[in-house]
Amino acid sequence: MDVTQEADATRSQVVHHIDPALEPENQHHHAHQHHTAFAEQGRQDEVVYSKDAQFEKGIVPEQTPLDHGSKNFNDPEAGENFPAQRIWYRRVKKQWRHMAHAVVWLLFTGWWIAGLILHRHDIGWLIPFLLYLAITLRIFFFYVPITIVSKPMHWVWERTAHPFVRMIPEKMRIPSAAALCIGVILVGSFVSKESQDNTRANRAVSLFGMLVFIFGLWLTSRNRKKIVWHTVIVGMLAQFIIALFVLRTTTGYDIFNFISGLATDLLGFASDGVIFLTSADFYNFNNGFKPASFFIVGVDSAIIFFVAFVQLLYHYNIVQWFIGKAAVFFFWSMRVSGAEAVVAAASPFIGQGESAMLIRPFIAHLTMAELHQVMCSGFATIAGSVLIAYISIGVNPQAMVSACVMSIPASLAVSKLRWPEEEETLTAGRVVVPEDKEHRSANALHAFTSGTWLGLKIAAMITSTLLCIIALIGLVNGLLTWWGRYLNINDPPLTLELIVGYICYPIAFLLGVSRDGDLLKVGKLIGTKLVTNEFVAYDALQHHAEYKDLSDRSRLIVTYALCGFANIGSLGNQIGVLSQIAPGRADDVSRVAFSAMVTGAISTFTSATVAGLLITNEKQYFSTPT
Numbered sequence: 001m002d003v004t005q006e007a008d009a010t011r012s013q014v015v016h017h018i019d020p021a022l023e024p025e026n027q028h029h030h031a032h033q034h035h036t037a038f039a040e041q042g043r044q045d046e047v048v049y050s051k052d053a054q055f056e057k058g059i060v061p062e063q064t065p066l067d068h069g070s071k072n073f074n075d076p077e078a079g080e081n082f083p084a085q086r087i088w089y090r091r092v093k094k095q096w097r098h099m100a101h102a103v104v105w106l107l108f109t110g111w112w113i114a115g116l117i118l119h120r121h122d123i124g125w126l127i128p129f130l131l132y133l134a135i136t137l138r139i140f141f142f143y144v145p146i147t148i149v150s151k152p153m154h155w156v157w158e159r160t161a162h163p164f165v166r167m168i169p170e171k172m173r174i175p176s177a178a179a180l181c182i183g184v185i186l187v188g189s190f191v192s193k194e195s196q197d198n199t200r201a202n203r204a205v206s207l208f209g210m211l212v213f214i215f216g217l218w219l220t221s222r223n224r225k226k227i228v229w230h231t232v233i234v235g236m237l238a239q240f241i242i243a244l245f246v247l248r249t250t251t252g253y254d255i256f257n258f259i260s261g262l263a264t265d266l267l268g269f270a271s272d273g274v275i276f277l278t279s280a281d282f283y284n285f286n287n288g289f290k291p292a293s294f295f296i297v298g299v300d301s302a303i304i305f306f307v308a309f310v311q312l313l314y315h316y317n318i319v320q321w322f323i324g325k326a327a328v329f330f331f332w333s334m335r336v337s338g339a340e341a342v343v344a345a346a347s348p349f350i351g352q353g354e355s356a357m358l359i360r361p362f363i364a365h366l367t368m369a370e371l372h373q374v375m376c377s378g379f380a381t382i383a384g385s386v387l388i389a390y391i392s393i394g395v396n397p398q399a400m401v402s403a404c405v406m407s408i409p410a411s412l413a414v415s416k417l418r419w420p421e422e423e424e425t426l427t428a429g430r431v432v433v434p435e436d437k438e439h440r441s442a443n444a445l446h447a448f449t450s451g452t453w454l455g456l457k458i459a460a461m462i463t464s465t466l467l468c469i470i471a472l473i474g475l476v477n478g479l480l481t482w483w484g485r486y487l488n489i490n491d492p493p494l495t496l497e498l499i500v501g502y503i504c505y506p507i508a509f510l511l512g513v514s515r516d517g518d519l520l521k522v523g524k525l526i527g528t529k530l531v532t533n534e535f536v537a538y539d540a541l542q543h544h545a546e547y548k549d550l551s552d553r554s555r556l557i558v559t560y561a562l563c564g565f566a567n568i569g570s571l572g573n574q575i576g577v578l579s580q581i582a583p584g585r586a587d588d589v590s591r592v593a594f595s596a597m598v599t600g601a602i603s604t605f606t607s608a609t610v611a612g613l614l615i616t617n618e619k620q621y622f623s624t625p626t
Contacts, residue, residue, distance in 0.1 A: 500527025
């Protein structure tokens with residue numbers, strides 16, 4: 001073979017890459033590089049490209065392989081050495097942490113004892129005791145592993161519940177659990193005495209409605225053979241028990257009344273800021289013109305302050321800790337994946353988009369069922385920021401808070417009924433709330449100011465959205481009224497609310513509202529919520545003269561039924577947020593979005609039917625409309 005032939009043979013064995021990123025001169029300018037051990041030590045001279053390499057899946061997938069580059073902690077521009085600062089900070093924190101914890105515990109111990117002695121009978125002891133107990137346990141578990149509690153509980157559970165379950169034949173366990181759930185619901189609903197508007201006949205209608213919603217989800221399930229009935233049964237039972245605790249027990253009423261009272265007090269703190277920016281005379285002026293009742297004055301200020309306050313709690317890991325503990329409970333009890341449990345537990349507190357951000361590294365790796373569940377949890381509840389806004393316009397805070405908590409197990413149950421898991425999940429074995437290093441605040445002041453800016457954007461978005469939606473509804477109503485005149489539809493005039501009211505008439509009946517003239521009104525509110533948003537519906541419920549004569553039962557049930565983000569506008573928001581987090585999953589997100597929205601709406605409807613089953617003293621659970 002001559003030299004020319006040898007060169008041709010050599011060239012024939014070379015594999016030419018189409019991707020320019022694989023060329024040597026471009027090897028440091030593409031977004032998918034794998035470094036050797038030398039590179040991890042700071043040397044960038046050796047870059048290895050892997051093809052069909054098999055790596056063990058970690059529990060937290062990396063967002064971008066570029067994060068594996070050089071670990072040079074020195075910032076030459078800032079002139080700072082981060083390891084030195086961290087070592088000093090950790091040393092000081094370790095030295096003073098014990099003293100700080102001791103001071104905090106002694107302070108709250110003295111406060112609780114003094115309150116118990118001085119105000120045991122006139123103010124009450126339960127709420128202070130629960131607060132003191134929570135602080136004591138939190139400090140205690142800083143030094144003692146939680147396994148000293150969880151292991152004995154697990155030991156007791158293994159030796160009491162499991163032997164009892166094993167006595168039941170495996171084929172009969174699910175039917176037995178379903179029978180137990182139905183029995184608890186029947187006894188809890190129908191044993192109590194009747195009230196004027198809460199007769200057993202009305203409760204039976206609410207129970208029938210719940211069964212219809214569940215049957216409809218089962219009938220339209222993507223794969224009925226894959227339904228995990230344990231998740232569905234436990235979710236519905238947990239929803240009912242939470243409602244039973246809130247609506248039928250004095251302790252539950254006091255706890256949720258305390259929580260709703262704290263939320264209401266936040267409005268007063270926000271008003272202090274408005275008074276500083278204007279004046280007390282302007283804010284409290286009430287002579288046919290009350291600025292405090294204006295949405296842009298009374299509601300926007302509360303939203304901005306609440307979001308900033310939540311960001312401050314987020315900086316100190318209080319929000320993440322609370323969400324993580326709640327997620328562990330639902331992960332263990334309902335047998336869902338860790339990512340699903342985190343989003344379900346977080347959605348009532350931080351909202352639909354923000355809850356997905358908690359599991360941002362996992363979004364690209366979620367199964368279709370997990371994507372459906374993540375979106376369903378967002379649609380099935382509201383966020384803490386808008387909760388404050390609804391309270392400010394007069395919606396009962398206890399009903400709102402309890403509806404948010406009930407939505408956690410309900411959204412998990414109905415989503416797994418509609419779209420059961422058919423794939424292997426990445427977070428099936430544990431609950432993880434990854435640390436968000438990209439959006440980490442430098443200090444508490446930075447967190448609070450960033451939260452202020454975020455709150456301003458949220459308030460501006462809500463205000464502008466309401467302005468445009470209400471204006472658009474006015475335009476549509478004007479056109480429909482004009483068109484209806486030629487068909488002699490004049491009293492009442494043809495409007496969008498009237499059309500969606502008749503469409504949602506069956507839903508109002510299934511919820512169990514009063515049938516003495518309230519069905520069409522409740523149907524209008526539900527339709528308005530689904531077509532526009534829940535804010536417009538709640539505002540109509542509280543301020544429109546048409547709804548002032550709603551019965552107590554109907555008013556409470558519709559308060560629960562409207563408590564969710566399931567509407568056309570939020571559908572676009574969720575698709576946008578998840579597609580931005582994981583662009584490669586945009587098609588999958590769009591595919592499951594509408595199903596998740598409908599399922600989320602059904603989740604809120606089941607909460608409303610549970611309220612219809614249990615409420616006996618309606619008057620104390622809603623505010624008089626203004």
